[in-house]
Amino acid sequence: MYSEKVMDHFSNPRNVGEIQNADGVGEVGNAKCGDIMKMYLKIDDGIITDVKFKTFGCGSAIASSSMATELVKGKTIDEALGITNKAVAEALDGLPPVKMHCSVLAEQAIKSALLDYSKKNGIQIKGLENFD
Numbered sequence: 493m494y495s496e497k498v499m500d501h502f503s504n505p506r507n508v509g510e511i512q513n514a515d516g517v518g519e520v521g522n523a524k525c526g527d528i529m530k531m532y533l534k535i536d537d538g539i540i541t542d543v544k545f546k547t548f549g550c551g552s553a554i555a556s557s558s559m560a561t562e563l564v565k566g567k568t569i570d571e572a573l574g575i576t577n578k579a580v581a582e583a584l585d586g587l588p589p590v591k592m593h594c595s596v597l598a599e600q601a602i603k604s605a606l607l608d609y610s611k612k613n614g615i616q617i618k619g620l621e622n623f624d
């Protein structure tokens with residue numbers, strides 16, 4: 493049912509934790525399942541230089557957030573905004589259909605952290621206009 497990559501990122505999640513004085517912090521939740529994902533970004537010159545996460549949720553949510561942190565690290569803000577939940581799920585070699593919403597949480601956590609960054613710095617990030 494779960495790919496080896498999902499199992500790997502669930503049992504050995506990358507970039508778990510918090511970043512003190514993060515440049516952007518995002519927190520999202522899924523009302524239906526009650527799972528919560530928090531993402532911390534360090535951004536230097538428009539590049540995401542560090543990222544950490546904490547997820548209170550199911551295995552797929554943990555694997556999705558772990559993979560999402562790997563995908564955004566070293567990326568520009570624009571590139572990070574382009575990371576869809578489908579890309580996260582594909583990078584995990586797929587998720588069961590009932591678990592796709594866990595990857596949506598990861599996409600939203602990235603966007604929520606970038607929105608926080610944009611607010612803190614009084615800048616507008618193209619592509620986040622409709623996200624809040």
Ligand code: FES
Nearest residue numbers: 525526527549550
């Ligand atoms: Fe049980 Fe998310 S609600 S795992």
Ligand code: FES
Nearest residue numbers: 525527550553594
């Ligand atoms: Fe809700 Fe995985 S079951 S995030």
